[in-house]
Amino acid sequence: xxxGKFKRLTAVAAVSVLGLAAAACGGSSGSAGNDKTLVLxxxxxxxxxxxxxxxxxxxxxxxxxxxQVQAQVQDWNQIYTKIAGAVQSQTQPDIxxxxxxxxTYVRPLGExxxxxxxxxxxxxxxxxxxxxxxxxxxxxEYWAVPLFGMVQMLWxxxxxxxxxxxxxxxxxxxxLLAAAERLSSGDQNGIALPAGxxxxxxxxxxxxMLTTGAGDFFTESGEINFNTPETVRALTLYRDLLKFSPxxxxxxxxxxxxxxxxxxxxxxxxxxxxxxxxxxxESGRPASDLGCAPIPVAESGGQPGSIYYxxxxxxxxxxxxxxxxxxxxxRFVLQPENYGTLLNAEPGLFLPxxxxxxxxxxxxxxxxxxxxxxxxxxxxKQSETGALFGFVDGQYVDSVGKISGQNxxxxxxQRMYSNGESPxxxxxxxEEQMRAAVAE
Amino acid sequence: MTPRLPWARLPxxxxxxxxxxxxxxxLYWVTISSFKDREEILRxxxxxxxxxxxxxxxxxxxxxxxxPSYLTNSLVVALLTALFTVLVSFAAAYGLYRLRIPGxxxxxxxxxxxxxxxxxxxxxxxxxxxAAVQLIDTRNALVIVNVAFTAPFCTWLLRGFFMAIxxxxxxxxxxxxxxxxxxxxxxxxxxxxxxxxxxxxxAFVFSWTEFVFASQLVIxxxxxxxxxxxxxxxxxYTVNWGLLMAGTVCTIIPAIVPFLFAGRYFVGGLTTGALx
Numbered sequence: 001x002x003x004g005k006f007k008r009l010t011a012v013a014a015v016s017v018l019g020l021a022a023a024a025c026g027g028s029s030g031s032a033g034n035d036k037t038l039v040l041x042x043x044x045x046x047x048x049x050x051x052x053x054x055x056x057x058x059x060x061x062x063x064x065x066x067x068q069v070q071a072q073v074q075d076w077n078q079i080y081t082k083i084a085g086a087v088q089s090q091t092q093p094d095i096x097x098x099x100x101x102x103x104t105y106v107r108p109l110g111e112x113x114x115x116x117x118x119x120x121x122x123x124x125x126x127x128x129x130x131x132x133x134x135x136x137x138x139x140x141e142y143w144a145v146p147l148f149g150m151v152q153m154l155w156x157x158x159x160x161x162x163x164x165x166x167x168x169x170x171x172x173x174x175x176l177l178a179a180a181e182r183l184s185s186g187d188q189n190g191i192a193l194p195a196g197x198x199x200x201x202x203x204x205x206x207x208x209m210l211t212t213g214a215g216d217f218f219t220e221s222g223e224i225n226f227n228t229p230e231t232v233r234a235l236t237l238y239r240d241l242l243k244f245s246p247x248x249x250x251x252x253x254x255x256x257x258x259x260x261x262x263x264x265x266x267x268x269x270x271x272x273x274x275x276x277x278x279x280x281x282e283s284g285r286p287a288s289d290l291g292c293a294p295i296p297v298a299e300s301g302g303q304p305g306s307i308y309y310x311x312x313x314x315x316x317x318x319x320x321x322x323x324x325x326x327x328x329x330x331r332f333v334l335q336p337e338n339y340g341t342l343l344n345a346e347p348g349l350f351l352p353x354x355x356x357x358x359x360x361x362x363x364x365x366x367x368x369x370x371x372x373x374x375x376x377x378x379x380x381k382q383s384e385t386g387a388l389f390g391f392v393d394g395q396y397v398d399s400v401g402k403i404s405g406q407n408x409x410x411x412x413x414q415r416m417y418s419n420g421e422s423p424x425x426x427x428x429x430x431e432e433q434m435r436a437a438v439a440e
Numbered sequence: 441m442t443p444r445l446p447w448a449r450l451p452x453x454x455x456x457x458x459x460x461x462x463x464x465x466x467l468y469w470v471t472i473s474s475f476k477d478r479e480e481i482l483r484x485x486x487x488x489x490x491x492x493x494x495x496x497x498x499x500x501x502x503x504x505x506x507x508p509s510y511l512t513n514s515l516v517v518a519l520l521t522a523l524f525t526v527l528v529s530f531a532a533a534y535g536l537y538r539l540r541i542p543g544x545x546x547x548x549x550x551x552x553x554x555x556x557x558x559x560x561x562x563x564x565x566x567x568x569x570x571a572a573v574q575l576i577d578t579r580n581a582l583v584i585v586n587v588a589f590t591a592p593f594c595t596w597l598l599r600g601f602f603m604a605i606x607x608x609x610x611x612x613x614x615x616x617x618x619x620x621x622x623x624x625x626x627x628x629x630x631x632x633x634x635x636x637x638x639x640x641x642x643a644f645v646f647s648w649t650e651f652v653f654a655s656q657l658v659i660x661x662x663x664x665x666x667x668x669x670x671x672x673x674x675x676x677y678t679v680n681w682g683l684l685m686a687g688t689v690c691t692i693i694p695a696i697v698p699f700l701f702a703g704r705y706f707v708g709g710l711t712t713g714a715l716x
Contacts, residue, residue, distance in 0.1 A: 255679030
């Protein structure tokens with residue numbers, strides 16, 4: 001290479017470096033925001049949810065509040081380490097979306113403000129359901145403002161049940177097992193269940209644990225009590241149902257059972273309301289082919305139930321003025337005329353948890369909610385029996401985040417599914433793992 | 441010499457076809473799926489060619505998501521990472537493997553040890569350090585981290601290339617009056633082009649696919665890179681498979697392009713590094 005050419009190349013490279021470096025310098029000032037900005041972190045990443053939340057935030061900012069809200073979307077898989085780092089470096093958001101077990105992890109970090117008076121005020125104005133508030137009450141304070149609920153149902157393909165000669169969806173666990181067997185033929189599986197090491201498996205198993213009487217696996221003093229006959233019964237049911245689930249269920253999380261269900265490769269699934277919106281588009285079938293029913297209940301010793309997530313918002317502002325601004329925004333969100341904008345970010349999945357929210361036109365007028373009104377009503381009804389491990393019957397188990405964070409329930413399923421372990425042995429292993437996790 | 445019978449080549453041919461199917465098959469599947477609608481993607485009887493080809497997934501990708509912004513961020517961060525990695529690793533390798541520096545071998549060993557430290561262990565300390573110097577939520581933070589992780593390996597990678605250049609050339613240049621810097625830039629650097637290409641491609645691809653630090657150090661949507669953006673498209677509870685496939689296709693292409701130009705150097709470079 002001639003030296004002149006080499007020098008020209010070097011000059012071009014240097015200019016490129018400078019240009020790119022200038023581009024790289026672009027960035028935000030960090031998560032703390034400016035003095036008049038409230039930074040909100042939420043973990044609802046799909047584009048439609050981001051858009052829906054942004055629409056709500058834009059509507060609030062248009063009211064010209066003292067503090068403008070700015071959303072920053074985070075990933076559920078990264079949020080645990082991210083919030084820890086942010087708190088340590090004092091760059092935490094003003095508002096952080098949460099679920100009950102995540103709250104137990106964030107609170108000890110030391111920056112969560114109690115919002116008791118706000119929750120009580122909002123309760124008086126809009127009437128929260130008990131399952132919405134209870135998981136956030138501890139030490140005589142509320143630590144987050146409930147915003148929306150999620151509950152699981154048994155989803156079934158009415159057309160496939162009809163073709164198999166099943167006129168009614170299963171109501172008991174025995175009927176569920178029988179239906180799964182009967183619906184399995186050729187390329188079609190009776191049910192699609194997740195069996196991967198993930199939260200999806202945790203959640204589906206826990207719904208069946210609730211309806212088989214194994215929902216509360218903590219003693220009154222908060223000790224682990226997982227290895228019980230009820231748990232073994234629930235695990236046995238899950239193991240038996242997995243025989244009628246697609247052969248790659250060991251890799252399933254949320255998306256795969258839904259794909260199997262919509263394609264007709266599976267006739268039933270247990271999940272939340274995200275099954276509503278894409279059903280017609282993905283299945284090519286009419287809306288009437290999507291059926292839903294309460295989670296089947298054990299013939300004896302069981303009770304109606306389903307895993308229920310009350311999603312909420314914590315206030316983590318560093319100063320009182322900003323905290324007041326954050327509370328003002330949360331008041332705005334729960335106003336019936338605004339509430340629908342939040343819920344319709346994922347219609348059917350995000351359920352109202354206030355009495356006036358359930359009848360708010362801003363929510364009920366949504367096309368998906370109207371089309372599947374029957375299922376939506378059924379989900380609201382199912383919500384009344386909803387529960388979450390660690391928060392059953394007014395419990396508040398501080399260490400539950402360590403159990404859910406390690407997906408111990410899913411690991412128990414995997415031991416049965418992949419290793420062929422018996423439900424009894426898996427339950428014993430689960431108890432040991434939970435004790436070890438809590439002791440850490 | 442007797443000509444080889446055609447069937448003698450059969451095992452090689454079968455192996456070649458099998459490998460092609462295994463390697464190209466998933467790529468083909470992802471690509472054609474990105475042109476299918478949501479119903480066809482999920483059909484129980486898969487279609488090898490879309491029955492109703494659609495660009496909807498791509499349209500949605502570029503209009504309903506922040507994908508263009510993710511793409512820009514990834515390009516800026518990856519190109520800067522490649523540039524700075526080349527600069528740092530070339531300078532380091534020249535000093536360690538070309539100049540006779542006392543203790544150079546020990547330093548070279550230490551650099552490799554640094555490369556062996558799992559990155560995730562450094563996550564929280566790095567976050568705090570970057571927060572202290574106001575680098576959280578900037579592209580600069582990602583470039584610094586990426587270069588910190590690619591430079592040690594690339595320095596070691598260049599060793600083989602340096603060893604392949606005879607020292608007699610240096611001595612001849614010294615006789616002609618060339619100093620160390622001129623020798624480095626005018627004699628060694630042009631001969632090291634394949635090595636530089638190897639390092640640049642490695643650093644670019646490393647940065648292009650880096651997830652852990654990008655997910656922690658970037659907070660605002662407008663600075664997210666492609667791996668983070670794609671994981672966001674996956675989302676929790678629901679997956680729009682068509683959108684995900686379209687995003688994957690558009691993400692793969694820029695990573696393949698450097699290989700088209702520098703692939704032979706990269707493969708050759710790895711071999712050279714292994715032998716010397």
